[in-house]
Amino acid sequence: MTSIREFQNLMRRLYRVRDSKRGAKATHDWLKEEVDELYEAIEAINKEGIAEELADVLAWLASLANVLGVDLEEAALSKYAGSCPKCDSSPCICTSERKEP
């Protein structure tokens, strides 16, 4: 079992230097690129590719959190603490989407 924090720390060990040099905006570009590749894998119904791209999105998200100095686990649990942050229920009983686009 690997915590969100442990995975973020792994990304820090592997990529700290190059992530810092690249900076937040360029790291965000890479996150976006991986999100697009994930869509392509979904469209292609490529099961192995889907798993790999989901992993890449998480990896770049953790790298970006490192560059931004945010603990991803703390941020996630602070917003999603066991119930929907909008309707405060579990499961969510919101009548609209989590929020309007």
Place this chain on the structure above:
Amino acid sequence: MTSIREFQNLMRRLYRVRDSKRGAKATHDWLKEEVDELYEAIEAINKEGIAEELADVLAWLASLANVLGVDLEEAALSKYAGSCPKCDSSPCICTSERKEP
């Protein structure tokens, strides 16, 4: 400490029904939307907003993994098992970016 799997399970408990109804592509649209909002928060140097948007991106990524039937933790650790998947070193010693865009 919360594992990646526990967080994905939390998203399943909260949003399983609406995520399944929405489907993979529409859920991916929401993931993308959150990634864009994260960029806006970075540009605005909005520290609280950045943490919240990072949380939202992780939440939608976990929802999408649920819709796609993929264990995000397993996918992440299968690709990032302690070293860079490209150069197999820790820290990464790749001479180029993780991969070409």
